Amino acid sequence: MITPDALLSSQTLLTSLVGMLFDFMNARQLELPELRQRLLDHQHDARLPLAIWLDALDELAITCPEPGLGLKIAEHIRTDHTGIVGYLCLASTTLGEALLRTSRYARLLADTIPASLQSSGADTVELVWIQADGIYGLLPEELAVAAFWVFVQRISDWPLHIKSVQLASPCPGNEEIYGRWFGCEVKFAGQDTRIRFDNSFLQAPVKLADPGLASLLEQQAQAMFMSLPTHDTLSQNLQRCLLKYLPEGGPDLPLMAHELGISRRQLQRLLAQRGLTFQTLLRRTREQLAKRYLADPNLNLTDIAMLLGFSEQSAFSRAFTRYAGQNPRNYRQQVWAAQPSK
Template identity: 30%
Template structure:
């Protein structure tokens, strides 16, 4: 399968948060064709689109668009798979969040994290990608609420961010957001982010343990290697990202870069539930989202970075992906 997946550990945390909001997840899982029993299997994974549908259905049934914030109430290291324990054994939150970024794909492939120093502290930036469906904003809100609650739980300190950034319009009811984040909120931002004070991030963690941290690093690294590198679709996606700015990559060029024949590449992609054309289309779609969030890039530059020789082909593809033009998409951001 080349579709993005979410670990059962993270999915279980989401289910607990939704059930806390009065949603019957067992019934929704049945309706969506998801396996509720697999939540108890630490090696199971759920499709990204399955989780998006779960969020959508839960919001419909509960009538609560802020239901994702319940994730702040279900903090447990296991939700982050082995990464939670690696984070706990880190010396400081700075070190722990760097580990979270490194091993993020173990938890959920639909999210990209980055953690960087700023003039006044640190910024944890989150990007959520859809698979065939655009991502639910509740997914991003839940991730942010959980990350902050985990930092508070780990340090035993009531950490208050300098600011919390959200993409999209402000909700009708701000109260749940103010209650969970206890910080200045900014909506219609270019990306999702938590801005932290340097002192909060650099304070020693009570659970720090250097030898355990190394052990968890080994487990997480081995899991990630098994999980990613064995998938030719993952390797091909990396090659496509590298080649796209030079024009539309040919299948034979990608096969050569991976040291396999075109036929082998096609067969292995097929085994993983995709094809070269679909992978190219998906990669372009994801990169388009990322590039359009960067205001310094013109639409023409974005088209060329995605390997489109003719910008009108980019506009047509974009409308097919998102049902709106690139300009309208950027205006919403």
């Protein structure tokens, strides 16, 4: 789930990834001037606040309400969108080297979920985004996995196939779209996000391999990686405050500032530095907590409404339907149906 900690821990992504969104919008002839301007406001920044990226995807989802939207956006990924990590992969000798470097420097692309390359049996390897738990929702998750797959296919001439894909988000009800796109079984509601390959995948040559250039780029990537900021403590304190006061009717900005021992203006400024407003944070927190609570069979809808600070169940149902596109009961049924039987 997206907790205040996840949203406010200075999480960012590479600003050049926005180029993929622009290319998609241009291909679809989508004007969206306000969205374009919000993204262009950061064009000279190396890093983009994660919240702005998530809001941009939310707006695209509203404009293009179609299944598998992330798969279609991902088809516009280019090497120049991916910065030094993409060029380092492009200079690698094999896809195995490229995957190792992707997992090692994943934070340069997006300072969100750590990635790792893991062996799974005698003939299988997996790229795993650990502890994902559906934290950012289906659209950002499917976009990240699909963009990775599109990029990998473009840097190697070998016929490549995936064994399986696992997404942490609940099944959207049209899983066949994902199976056709990836060309393999796609599972939902997993404990993490992972792509499974045959071991031979690692030996596939990269078209433009340049070991000398790769060595130089790796030194640069290492220096950039070490310069990434560490997470601050504001996130942890806000998480504690929000979770404490939500069941009491919902916290407001002055209360949160008082709890943190700072002025209202200081808190607003700290939020703005992370691309957030208090209302955006509160909305996203409620949204993702609601999804977590709805997956818990021990909580009824009245309990959930109370835990999220709504005055009554109907208010919670209206709010959830507005941002999830379906009512809480239908969402709960989908989540439970996607969970493996015990």
